[in-house]
Each structure stands twice: as structure tokens, then as C-alpha cells.
Amino acid sequence: QVQLVESGGGVxxxxxxLRLSCAVSGFTFRTYAMHWVRQAPGKGLxxxxxxxxxxxxxxxxxxxxxxxxxxxxxxxxxLFLQMNSLRAEDTAVxxxxxxxxxxxxxxxxxxxxVTVSS
Amino acid sequence: QSALTQPASVSGSxxxxxxxxxxxxxxxxxSYNLVSWYQxxxxxxxxxxxxxxxxxxxxxxxxxxxxKSGNTASLTISGxxxxxxxxxxxxxxxxxxxxxFGGGTKLTVL
Numbered sequence: 001q002v003q004l005v006e007s008g009g010g011v012x013x014x015x016x017x018l019r020l021s022c023a024v025s026g027f028t029f030r031t032y033a034m035h036w037v038r039q040a041p042g043k044g045l046x047x048x049x050x051x052x053x054x055x056x057x058x059x060x061x062x063x064x065x066x067x068x069x070x071x072x073x074x075x076x077x078x079l080f081l082q083m084n085s086l087r088a089e090d091t092a093v094x095x096x097x098x099x100x101x102x103x104x105x106x107x108x109x110x111x112x113x114v115t116v117s118s
Numbered sequence: 119q120s121a122l123t124q125p126a127s128v129s130g131s132x133x134x135x136x137x138x139x140x141x142x143x144x145x146x147x148x149s150y151n152l153v154s155w156y157q158x159x160x161x162x163x164x165x166x167x168x169x170x171x172x173x174x175x176x177x178x179x180x181x182x183x184x185x186k187s188g189n190t191a192s193l194t195i196s197g198x199x200x201x202x203x204x205x206x207x208x209x210x211x212x213x214x215x216x217x218x219f220g221g222g223t224k225l226t227v228l
Contacts, residue, residue, distance in 0.1 A: 035217075037164075044121070045156070045164065045207050047217040059215040062119055095163060101176075104154035104169040104209065111163060 002026035002107050004096050009112030012086055022079040022096030022109055030054075030074035032100060036081050038092035039111075048094070049081065064090075086116045122147065122208055122220035129226040135196040138223045140208030141189060146218055148189040152211035155184060155193045158222075159204045167206075168193060195225070203227040 008020040022034070036048040049070040050059045058070050069082040079096050093111040100107050123141040130136040140153065147153055153171045156164035166175050168184035171191060181202075183194045191210070195202055208220040 037219075044222040045158075045209070045219040046121075047209070047219060050215055050217075057215070061216065102154075102166065102169040102173070103152060104166060105156070105164070106166045106169070106175060108163040108165075 002100065004098070004107060004109035006094060006096055006109045006112035009094065009114045011115045011117060013118050014087060014116055016086055017082070017084045018086060018114060020081040020083065020094055020112060020114070022081075024077050024079065024096075024098075027100055029072075029077040032098050034070075034072060034079045035097045035099075035105065036070060036079075037095045037097050037105065037108075038090075039095070040089070040092040043092075046092075051079070083114070086114075088116050090114065091116045119212065119216060119218055122210060122218055124206075124208060124220040124223045126221070127224045127226065129228055130195075130198045131228045132198050132200065134198050135194060136198060136225065137195075138193045138206055138208075138225070140191040140193070140210075140220050142191075142210055142218070143189055146210040146212040147186065147191055149213070150211045151186075153184070153186055153191040154209045155182075155191075156207045156209065157202075157204045158207065164207065198227050200227050 003025045005023045051070045067085045071080045095111045097105040097108045155168040158164045171186045172184040212218045
């Protein structure tokens with residue numbers, strides 16, 4: 001069955017960096033684009049980034065451009081989100097998601113919590 | 119990349135129908151047949167309920183339906199059940215390979 005498992009969250013000070021991972025199984029990872037979506041505590045969902053199946057194309061929400069980098073390792077079935085210069089407003093649960101069956105986010109991980117605080 | 123507009127809350131009694139609106143612009147909702155709706159229970163990951171404006175994924179109850187007119191999409195839940203109580207989010211493709219979500223609507227089943 002399809003599984004997406006995020007890891008790497010934790011508490012980090014403002015200005016520092018963190019790298020999230022999303023390990024996938026149950027489908028041919030290298031065939032599909034992947035996304036990161038986040039949700040601040042008590043708030044709504046926010047699309048963060050998209051990477052094409054081959055990793056050649058990357059897109060970001062304006063608020064993270066220049067600070068976050070999405071990447072993938074198709075040999076290890078893993079998606080990454082490198083987060084630099086973290087701010088308090090980046091505090092959120094970060095989900096990886098993909099579009100396996102439909103053109104919309106039909107499979108999600110369980111999320112990993114990132115807390116940016118001094 | 120402005121968020122889509124949803125009502126903060128809606129409510130209904132068991133058996134009734136409710137509709138949640140999602141208003142965007144001609145650059146997102148109005149330009150693409152790529153509006154989706156997600157149900158989220160507390161502490162859980164979102165679940166896709168409607169995609170491509172009005173299609174239901176396999177396994178989703180036919181009590182859930184989607185529609186769109188111009189820049190506004192809608193999610194209708196008929197025959198409300200207690201387990202429908204959750205947060206609901208709309209989402210639209212917004213050009214240049216970016217996506218935008220709505221602010222979310224809390225559904226209360228009275």
C-alpha cells in the first residue's frame with residue numbers, strides 16, 4: 001500500500017536550518033511529482049513547494065523562495081525539504097503529498113511538526 | 119498567491135444538506151478545472167473528497183458533491199452525519215505550477 005512517512009521535524013531557533021525527509025513506498029516514486037504542504041497550529045493549509053518527477057523543475061510559494069529548497073533522491077524513494085533562515089512563522093506541521101491517481105493531492109503523509117522558537 | 123475565501127464555519131443537523139463556498143479569482147478557480155476539496159479531522163492528515171471541481175475519488179461517499187460557477191466553487195454534503203464534522207479546505211491550481219488553499223471551514227453537525 002502507498003505510504004508517505006515524514007521525519008526531521010523538531011524545535012529550532014530562528015535563523016537556523018532544518019531538513020525534512022519524506023520516505024515513500026507502495027508506488028513508483030520516480031514517476032510522480034511531489035509536494036510539501038504545511039499547516040500552522042490552529043490554521044489552514046498552505047501549499048509550500050512542488051518538484052517534478054525528475055527533479056528538474058521546482059516551484060515555491062513566495063514566502064519561502066530563497067530560503068527553502070525542495071529536492072528528491074529517486075534511488076532512495078525520498079523527498080526532502082531543506083529549510084534555511086527559519087522564522088517563527090514557519091512553525092507548522094509539514095506534510096508531503098502527491099498526485100498518484102488524480103491531478104490533486106490524493107495521498108498524504110502523517111506530517112512532521114517544525115517549531116521555530118528561541 | 120492569495121488564499122481562497124471560505125466561510126469560517128457552517129453547521130447543520132443530521133440528515134440535512136450544507137454547502138461550503140470557495141471564492142477565488144479568474145487567475146485560479148475561474149481558469150482551471152482543478153479545484154479540490156479536503157476533509158480534515160483533528161490531528162489527522164487531510165483527505166481528498168472532491169477533485170477536478172466535481173469528481174469523487176474511489177471510496178468517497180456520494181453524499182459529497184462539488185460544483186463551480188465562475189470564480190466560486192462549492193462543496194455540498196447531503197444527508198449530514200455526525201462523522202462529517204471536520205474542517206474542510208478547498209484548493210485550486212493557480213498557474214505557474216503553484217497551488218492555493220482556502221482558509222478552511224469548520225463544519226459542525228448539531
